[in-house]
Amino acid sequence: MSESPPASLEAIGLTDARRVEATALGDDAVARVTRIDRGVASVCTEAGEVRMAIPFEADLAVGDFVTINAEGAMSHLLERQGAVTRLTGHRRDVVQVVAANVDLIFVVRPLDLSLSPARIQSLLTLGFDAGATPVVVLTKADLVDDASEQVAAIELIAPGVEVLVVSAITGQGVDRLRELVRDRTVVFLGESGGGKSTLVNLLVGSEVLAVGETRSDGQGRHTTSHRELVALPGGGAIIDTPGVREVVAATTHALVEEGFADIAALAATCRFSDCSHGAEPGCAVVRALAAGELEQSRLDAYEAALRDAAWNERRADKAALAAQRKSYRALTRQRRNDAW
Ligand SMILES: Nc1nc2c(ncn2[C@@H]2O[C@H](COP(=O)(O)OP(=O)(O)OP(=O)(O)O)[C@@H](O)[C@H]2O)c(=O)[nH]1
Ligand SMILES: [Mg+2]
Ligand SMILES: [Zn+2]
Structure with a gap:
């Protein structure tokens, strides 16, 4: 296999819109992050691959587009498209x-x-x-x-x-x-x-x-x-990516409903709005199962995803609460300092 020349940034996803965004931020050069090691990123620039310190606290990820300032340092993170x-x-x-x-x-x-x-x-x-x-x-x-x-x-x-x-x-x-x-x-x-x-x-x-x-x-x-x-x-x-042993999707109820639109549509026609799709009368989900229009395995996957979402949301609530407490503590400390 012959060595291939460095890829142009356009070939790896740099669009006109991203160029415009970079210019608006005051930087001419753009680069794409190819790898991250502690505090240092490998980026693909017009001139090829280089390593650069990560200056901002942004939680930089592989695939991000960043701008490079006149000093040749990484300066801004461009908006992520997914x-x-x-x-x-x-x-x-x-x-x-x-x-x-x-x-x-x-x-x-x-x-x-x-x-x-x-x-x-x-x-x-x-x-x-x-x-x-x-x-x-x-x-x-x-x-x-x-x-x-x-x-x-x-x-x-x-x-x-x-x-x-x-x-x-x-x-x-x-x-x-x-x-x-x-x-x-x-x-x-x-x-x-x-x-x-x-x-x-x-x-x-x-x-x-x-x-x-x-x-x-x-x-x-x-x-x-x-x-x-x-x-x-x-x-x-x-x-x-390295093999993921355990992935917990950052899923939410809204995303589950989106991924299982067929079941969500059925559930919307159950007699009771809080139907658990168990033994309740007038359950459209159970009816679809019996009629062979819905597979049990898909319903199982849906329910597993809902459990994930509930678990994530509980955890997110707790994390938000903890963050709130922390900022409250910081604030009270600040007040105390202000008093001096
Ligand atoms: N028989 C067979 N073996 C394969 C095939 N593709 C990959 N392998 C073998 O599977 C093993 C693992 O392949 P990798 O490509 O390293 O797997 P990976 O998903 O990158 O693994 P991680 O980097 O650990 O996440 C290697 O021994 C490969 O040779 C295939 O199509 N058929
Ligand atoms: Mg691998
Ligand atoms: Zn139901």
Whole structure:
């Protein structure tokens, strides 16, 4: 493989609107963040990739566009057009931006592992949350005889979401992947060893990323330790992420209702507005289940997502309360100081 020249910023998503925004902020140069290490970011500039100190307290993310001032320092963060976020921290009350300015989210899942609908649903929710289009990418098709059952199961929990079956070994499904990523920014999410970095290398056309070696049991060792944005030679960018072991979508009731519009529409016609879709009379959800118009697995995924949302919202309330208390303490301290 030949070395490709540095990608132009336009090829990795810099639009005229973003240029205008940068100019309005008083800076001529724009760069895109490709990687973040403690306090330092790698950015793609017109002149190629450089490392730069992160000056502002902004919670900078891979995929962000920033401006560079006349001194050559990073100065402003451009407005994000969609961001994939997740909850982290001991109490899962910190919203972390996983990737910014993302158009597509590939939920990567290897076919040789048994399907986890709740896991896939939770990753899909991250996509809807970001305002990005999620696509389910089932990898390692060469390891299974038939993927149709898993595809059908996913189509049930995620109607309308494209499900792709791919193999990095046989090349199955790779043309469609290429078509999807072209001129877009795509983030790859999914557990470790699923084949994300392998697919990125395949799409880029060279071994830009390290890939987990195959152990004797056939499972990959997890190797990706950083989120990283790589440019595609034909235009577009991919953000690879380390395998997520546990993702808690920063989901809310509103987003669940959006992701499960069919069930929300049914629930709206239940006799009781607070129907739990259990034993109540006049329940449209139960009626649809009985009539075979709604799958039990989809209802289960909906209820799991609602539980996630309730949990998140309770936690967010607590975090807000704690922040309020803290600022109140700061304020009272300030008052005391003022008295002096
Ligand atoms: N049989 C088969 N193996 C694959 C395929 N794609 C990837 N692998 C293997 O799966 C293992 C893990 O691949 P990676 O690309 O490192 O997986 P990853 O999702 O990037 O993993 P993390 O970086 O840990 O999140 C490696 O040993 C790959 O060679 C495939 O299509 N078929
Ligand atoms: Mg990887
Ligand atoms: Zn009901």
